[in-house]
Each structure stands twice: as structure tokens, then as C-alpha cells.
Amino acid sequence: MVFIADPLTHERQPLTMRDAWAAHLTDLVDADPRLAVVLADISADMFDQAMKAHPDRVINVGIREQLLIGVAGGLALAGMRPVAHTYAPFLVERAFEQVKLDFEHQGTSGVLVSVGASYDWAEGSFTHFSPRDVALFDTLPGWRVFVPGHAAEVPPLLDRAVRADGGVYLRLSLQHNENPHAVPDDSLLVLREGTRATVVVVGPLLDNVLEATADLDVTVAYTNTPRPLDTTGLRELAADTGDAIVMVEPYLEGTSAWLVSKAYEDRPHRLLSIGVGREELRRYGTAVEHERLHGLDAEGVRARLRRFLA
């Protein structure tokens, strides 16, 4: 394996979401004897000191993703709260049966934290992309999904993930908004009010959506905790916008469509789903370029919104 650059750092971000996560998790693991961390080489250098201090609670299993999830499940069976981490496709897709059977089916749960997101390491291409991860968690009962939009949103979300009773997937990305936002627990943060549509945007795509909607008569609501989706809040907002809804998600397009549909069994609605395309692009380049190719830059989002509102 040859890295032309470290795919997990970002020259324009002095503190990435991953940096914020590792620093805060190191503090938490020092303070909480029931907390454990399982790594599979990725990010292991960020936990050198923690591994020395807690050799049975901060573990690097090497490049072994089935074991990564299995060990986390075993720690949970021993009464610990495990946090397992690696690149998103290897964490969620490669060992998905372990995710399915080694927590809930055992009567336990854990916290899974990924990096890489949908196209962070664009030069690394499709093997390191995971746009389908949140859709996969939707096939499992009870998992919460947290998608921060800024490094400063990570520590409070990690606190919640560690304290939660059930499973939590924390999806870290190099893509981010200019400023962090504090979202009330499990609800939507309304940033702009309008009358023609309610646009719900998840995590790092917020700035693009704010730019795209600057002169449009729409409500914009932000969340970094898309599961469970606040469909009660969504219905309240959408009631004032003619039940026209737009979901903008930094992962597979349409991932949340089933939840919106379920929330509207009793009422007609219109839904536009904007997200990462299903097709493999077979392109390299940068994350910003991939964002544009998927129509997730401000211009692309605006074009689709205008057609929806026409």
C-alpha cells in the first residue's frame, strides 16, 4: 500500500473531526474504567499513550476488521462500553455480519466511529468510499447515527454516544462547515424560515445548502443526529411549507426517504432526496470535485431545489 499523502489529514483544517474525537476519547477512557477502545491500525498512533496506560481497554488488533468488531462485542459482553474505529467501508461493510450479530443479537451494544465518509480520500477512490453506511444501519434496529458538521460538534456527540444505552454510529468526515452548531438533542435546528419547502440538511453539507438557498423562500433545518430522525419536528416545520420536503444528506441519496414516507402515511407530501449518487464514478481528484460531481455543491443543490420548487 502506497500513500501519496496521508488521507486522514487536511491542510486547511488544523483540527479535524478525527483529531477532536481522538483527544476527547483519550480523556474519557482515562476517566471511565468501563470504556474501551478497539482499533485496527487506522488512527492507532493517536492512542499510543492510552494503549500503554490501559493495555486491556485500548487495543489495536492490526488490520483485522472481523476481529475488530468481534472484540468490541466481547468487551461489551464483559460489561464494557466499547468504541470500535476504522475507515468507514471496513468498519461497516467488510464485517457487517459481525456488526449485526456481535452486538444486538448478543443483547449488547457498542459505539462505532468511522473516518473516510463518502469520498474524503478521493485520490484513494471507491475502495475507501462508504456512501452506503447509514442505509446499512437503517436495516438494524435501534442504532443511532451521528454525523457532525464540524470538529467542535464531535466531543458532545461522543459524550452522548458513550452514555447511550444502544448502538451508536459516529460518522466523521474531513468535509465540514465553517462554524459548529449546537443542535438540541434528537431534534432539528431551524436556521432559516420560509414557506415553499422544508430543507433538512445533515452534517457537513449545511454551508452548501445555506449558500444554495440564500435567496429562496424555504425553511432550512440542520441536524447532526439523523438517527433517530426527528420526523415529528419535520412534520411541524413542513406543515408551514405545504408539506414539501427536501432531504440533503452527505451519504447515499434517498437514505432517509423511507422514514419521511413512514411519517406521512396519513398525509400527502412531496419529497426531494439529494445525496451521494448510487453509481461508481471511477474518478480520482479531490473531495470537493466529487461533491460537485454528485451535485452536492451549492450550485448543484440550488439547481435541483429550483426545479423542485418550479
Added chain:
Amino acid sequence: MNDTIEQVRALAQRTVTDVRYPIVKTYTLDAIWVLYDRVLRVDPKRPDDPARDRFLLSKGHGPSAFYAVLAAKGFFPVAWLDRIATLESPLGSHPDATLVPGAEMSAGSLGHGLPLGVGIAHGLRADGFPDSRVFVLVGDAELDEGSNHEAIAYAGAVGLANLNVIVADNGSATHGWNGGIASRFEVNGWSAAHVDAHDHEALYRSFTTSHPDRPHVTVAAHRP
């Protein structure tokens, strides 16, 4: 009372109504009986004792012997054995740990028990119970699953001494294990013993052998 292997074997036969496995396979009975009768520090009256030893029936298939031993040791009433795998029964063709008192893992899909066992072994040590042991029973064909080999290499490398594996070897792996099963463990730093799957004294000696700085595997051979 159900104090002898013959009595426990008779209990296992009560599960013949099991629709998926009409022939009750009990070649693992001797190993599981020796563990629960003489080795494991487990108490049906204190099933949540954090310092208890753990037994994981990883392979999950053909759990009659396991259920019979748990019933004999008082984890649940022996009458449960007569209604196995019916809609209202907590006992199925694959054990569900959330339904079966004394079962430490839900099994059925192969290759999950050993990685889970590695995590439990670390958790016990982190919890201040380094003398609490984890015993994982896998089948020789179950070893085909690559997840086991991830666990074998890792546990040997870090010297996870409170981890023990029993390979119930009935020669059923499709492509065999050229060079022997134990060698897969030994090359990764484990200690290993070969025993007859029905020799209680040999099983006991292997289960209680000292291995203070490395995990230990017992290859228990059954050749019908």
C-alpha cells in the same frame, strides 16, 4: 440427580424432537461436561457474577449436549429439553444467550465465538479479574472461517493467557487441515494439547494445564 455422564447423555437424548438436527450429536458432551463439572467457576445462582469463567459454544450447531449440561447443573429445568425448538421454547437449534440461562453467547453463524472470546478475555483483565478464564469451543470445520485466524494470530501475539480454545475435531472440514490443527495455533505462540474427545482425565489435564503467558488450545479428536 444428574451427576453422571450417563445421566447427562440421557438428558441430551430428550432433545431428539429437534427438527433441524434429528440425530442428536453429542460428541462434544464429554468436553462440555468436564468443563462444567470440574473446571469452570460458574454458579447458576449467581449467573451475572462479573468474575465468573465464561464458556462460549461458538459453533452453535447441535447444542443438545450443551443444553443437557446446563440443565444438569441447574441453570434451567430439565423439562425445557422436551420442547426444544418449538415456538415458546427458549431452547432452539442455535442458542440465544438472551433466552438461555447460562449461555454466554448467541451462536449459529460460524466464526463469531473466538473474536468475542478475545474481547471478553481483555474485558475480564481490564476489570481486575485476570484469573477468570474464557473457554471457546469451535468445530474443526468452523475453523474454515477466516475470522478465527484473525483471532488466533492476535491472541497469540499479545499472549492472552486467560483465553482457552477447544477444537471439537470430528474430521468434518471439507479440505482438512494439512499439517494439523494445533500447528495453526502453535505457530502463533499458543500452547497446545491433543486429546481424545472422550477421555475425561486428558480433557481435564489440558483444560487445567498452566499457560501463564500464552493462550492454550485443546484439540479434542473424535473419530467415529
